[in-house]
Amino acid sequence: MLCTLSNLKKQDIEEIKTLEQETGHIVLAFSCHKSKPSLVDKNTLEKIQSLENKLGLSLVAVEL
Template identity: 55%
Template sequence: MICSLSNLKEQDIAKIKQLESDLGQTLLAFSCHAIQPAKLNEAKLGKVQSLEKSLGISLVAVQA
Protein backbone atom coordinates (compact mmCIF):
# COMPACT_ATOMS: atom_id res chain seq x y z
CA MET A 1 0.00 0.00 0.00
CA ILE A 2 1.19 3.49 -0.80
CA CYS A 3 -0.31 6.81 0.21
CA SER A 4 -0.05 10.23 -1.39
CA LEU A 5 -1.55 13.65 -0.83
CA SER A 6 -5.17 13.61 -1.97
CA ASN A 7 -6.50 15.38 -5.04
CA LEU A 8 -9.61 16.96 -3.52
CA LYS A 9 -12.63 18.81 -4.86
CA GLU A 10 -13.08 22.43 -3.77
CA GLN A 11 -16.04 21.49 -1.55
CA ASP A 12 -13.93 18.88 0.25
CA ILE A 13 -11.11 21.39 0.76
CA ALA A 14 -13.61 23.84 2.25
CA LYS A 15 -14.79 21.19 4.74
CA ILE A 16 -11.21 20.42 5.74
CA LYS A 17 -10.37 24.11 6.14
CA GLN A 18 -13.42 24.54 8.38
CA LEU A 19 -12.31 21.63 10.57
CA GLU A 20 -8.76 23.06 10.68
CA SER A 21 -10.25 26.34 11.87
CA ASP A 22 -12.37 24.60 14.51
CA LEU A 23 -9.41 22.56 15.76
CA GLY A 24 -6.74 25.24 15.39
CA GLN A 25 -4.68 22.54 13.70
CA THR A 26 -3.31 21.93 10.20
CA LEU A 27 -4.55 18.73 8.54
CA LEU A 28 -3.06 16.80 5.60
CA ALA A 29 -5.30 14.61 3.41
CA PHE A 30 -3.87 11.33 2.13
CA SER A 31 -5.30 8.77 -0.27
CA CYS A 32 -3.97 5.21 -0.13
CA HIS A 33 -3.74 2.69 -2.95
CA ALA A 34 -2.95 -1.01 -3.04
CA ILE A 35 0.08 -1.42 -5.32
CA GLN A 36 2.59 -4.10 -6.16
CA PRO A 37 6.18 -2.82 -6.15
CA ALA A 38 8.32 -3.69 -9.15
CA LYS A 39 11.54 -5.64 -8.70
CA LEU A 40 14.42 -3.71 -10.26
CA ASN A 41 17.91 -4.92 -11.03
CA GLU A 42 20.84 -2.86 -9.76
CA ALA A 43 21.23 -0.91 -13.01
CA LYS A 44 17.57 0.16 -13.09
CA LEU A 45 17.57 0.91 -9.36
CA GLY A 46 20.64 3.10 -9.83
CA LYS A 47 18.87 5.10 -12.55
CA VAL A 48 15.85 5.64 -10.30
CA GLN A 49 18.04 6.69 -7.38
CA SER A 50 20.00 9.08 -9.58
CA LEU A 51 16.83 10.82 -10.74
CA GLU A 52 15.50 10.94 -7.17
CA LYS A 53 18.68 12.64 -6.04
CA SER A 54 18.69 15.19 -8.87
CA LEU A 55 15.00 16.09 -8.41
CA GLY A 56 14.94 15.91 -4.60
CA ILE A 57 11.97 13.52 -4.59
CA SER A 58 11.18 9.88 -3.89
CA LEU A 59 10.07 7.56 -6.69
CA VAL A 60 8.42 4.14 -6.39
CA ALA A 61 8.57 1.63 -9.25
CA VAL A 62 5.30 -0.35 -9.46
CA GLN A 63 4.02 -3.17 -11.59
CA ALA A 64 1.60 -1.89 -14.22
Protein backbone atom coordinates in the same frame (compact mmCIF):
# COMPACT_ATOMS: atom_id res chain seq x y z
CA MET B 1 -0.04 0.13 -0.31
CA LEU B 2 1.12 3.49 -1.58
CA CYS B 3 -0.30 6.79 -0.34
CA THR B 4 -0.10 10.23 -1.95
CA LEU B 5 -1.49 13.64 -1.16
CA SER B 6 -5.08 13.71 -2.39
CA ASN B 7 -6.36 15.69 -5.35
CA LEU B 8 -9.32 17.31 -3.61
CA LYS B 9 -12.45 19.01 -4.85
CA LYS B 10 -13.05 22.60 -3.72
CA GLN B 11 -15.79 21.49 -1.29
CA ASP B 12 -13.44 18.91 0.29
CA ILE B 13 -10.78 21.59 0.79
CA GLU B 14 -13.29 23.94 2.41
CA GLU B 15 -14.41 21.22 4.84
CA ILE B 16 -10.80 20.44 5.77
CA LYS B 17 -10.07 24.15 6.29
CA THR B 18 -13.08 24.37 8.59
CA LEU B 19 -11.82 21.38 10.56
CA GLU B 20 -8.37 22.98 10.81
CA GLN B 21 -9.89 26.22 12.13
CA GLU B 22 -12.03 24.34 14.66
CA THR B 23 -9.19 22.16 15.94
CA GLY B 24 -6.17 24.44 15.50
CA HIS B 25 -4.34 21.64 13.69
CA ILE B 26 -3.08 21.37 10.12
CA VAL B 27 -4.65 18.36 8.39
CA LEU B 28 -3.18 16.59 5.35
CA ALA B 29 -5.35 14.43 3.07
CA PHE B 30 -3.90 11.24 1.63
CA SER B 31 -5.29 8.79 -0.93
CA CYS B 32 -3.98 5.24 -0.76
CA HIS B 33 -3.73 2.75 -3.60
CA LYS B 34 -3.01 -0.94 -3.57
CA SER B 35 0.23 -1.57 -5.41
CA LYS B 36 3.02 -4.09 -5.48
CA PRO B 37 6.60 -2.78 -5.61
CA SER B 38 8.71 -4.04 -8.51
CA LEU B 39 11.91 -5.93 -7.91
CA VAL B 40 14.55 -3.97 -9.80
CA ASP B 41 18.18 -4.70 -10.62
CA LYS B 42 21.05 -2.58 -9.31
CA ASN B 43 21.33 -0.56 -12.55
CA THR B 44 17.63 0.32 -12.52
CA LEU B 45 17.75 1.21 -8.83
CA GLU B 46 20.68 3.56 -9.46
CA LYS B 47 18.75 5.27 -12.28
CA ILE B 48 15.69 5.68 -10.06
CA GLN B 49 17.78 7.08 -7.21
CA SER B 50 19.58 9.46 -9.56
CA LEU B 51 16.30 10.88 -10.82
CA GLU B 52 14.97 11.10 -7.24
CA ASN B 53 17.98 13.20 -6.30
CA LYS B 54 17.62 15.41 -9.38
CA LEU B 55 13.89 16.03 -8.87
CA GLY B 56 13.83 16.06 -5.07
CA LEU B 57 11.10 13.41 -5.05
CA SER B 58 10.62 9.83 -3.88
CA LEU B 59 9.99 7.44 -6.77
CA VAL B 60 8.65 3.89 -6.49
CA ALA B 61 8.64 1.28 -9.28
CA VAL B 62 5.43 -0.78 -9.12
CA GLU B 63 3.89 -3.74 -10.91
CA LEU B 64 0.87 -3.08 -13.12
